[in-house]
Amino acid sequence: MLGLPEPITACLFDLDGVLTTTASVHMAAWKQTFDEFLRAREGSGYRPFSQDDYDQHVDGRPRADGVREFLHSRGITLTEGSADDPSDAQTVNGVGNRKNDLLLELVKERGVSAYPGSVRYLEEVRDAGFAIGVVTASQNAEAVLAAANLDQFVQARIDGIVVADQGLRGKPAPDSYLAGARALGVEPARAAVFEDALAGVEAGRAGAFGFVVGVDRVGQAAALREHGADLAVTDLADLLTTVP
Numbered sequence: 001m002l003g004l005p006e007p008i009t010a011c012l013f014d015l016d017g018v019l020t021t022t023a024s025v026h027m028a029a030w031k032q033t034f035d036e037f038l039r040a041r042e043g044s045g046y047r048p049f050s051q052d053d054y055d056q057h058v059d060g061r062p063r064a065d066g067v068r069e070f071l072h073s074r075g076i077t078l079t080e081g082s083a084d085d086p087s088d089a090q091t092v093n094g095v096g097n098r099k100n101d102l103l104l105e106l107v108k109e110r111g112v113s114a115y116p117g118s119v120r121y122l123e124e125v126r127d128a129g130f131a132i133g134v135v136t137a138s139q140n141a142e143a144v145l146a147a148a149n150l151d152q153f154v155q156a157r158i159d160g161i162v163v164a165d166q167g168l169r170g171k172p173a174p175d176s177y178l179a180g181a182r183a184l185g186v187e188p189a190r191a192a193v194f195e196d197a198l199a200g201v202e203a204g205r206a207g208a209f210g211f212v213v214g215v216d217r218v219g220q221a222a223a224l225r226e227h228g229a230d231l232a233v234t235d236l237a238d239l240l241t242t243v244p
Ligand SMILES: O=P(O)(O)OC[C@H]1O[C@@H](O)[C@H](O)[C@@H](O)[C@@H]1O
Pocket: 015, 016, 023, 026, 027, 058, 059, 060, 061, 062, 063, 066, 100, 136, 137, 138, 139, 140, 141, 160, 197
């Protein structure tokens, strides 16, 4: 029993925070990046980047969208710059590159692991014969999936690189999930979306997916439901005992 309603035959999983424990690593890299940025701009009285800032403005969105959205919330607008901007450039790309440098350092230091409950769930989904896709804003998804030994489960991957190459709108727009469903050859109504980000459950709802599971890792179950989750669980293995 996968805890999913009858018509579902495919599962589209977000990666960071749903399958792997890397959401907290992204959060740490963003916090260091934005705190350095704000301190340099506003001095020691700056308001630090918080978990709430991450949840509202950054989580689930493509890297540059996260930079823009968060800085906008603080009344700051930067020029875009270009992809090869140095990481100290005061541009959207420069700030994003600083964050990526820090993320890669942290991933190297801490390693990447999968949630044991998510691995159990993936095994059950695979054994039930359901199609499996990963839909993530991250441009580092291929390496993270491989490091966590999860690539064996994945039949289609729509990641930050595909999103940029195909000119898709990032989450909360439904485009990347719709591309995931297309890649698996299923109608959205027959696919379930699994998301820990508010922008991600919004994307699932906007795409009219058959079922949206909110995965609550930071105590935001009610907000996940408000933004589009049909159900919120704290671990994917909880679904194995849930009858919808
Ligand atoms: O910077 P990356 O690896 O391309 O990731 C982009 C975004 O990917 C999402 O999966 C994370 O939730 C965000 O925190 C992150 O900012």
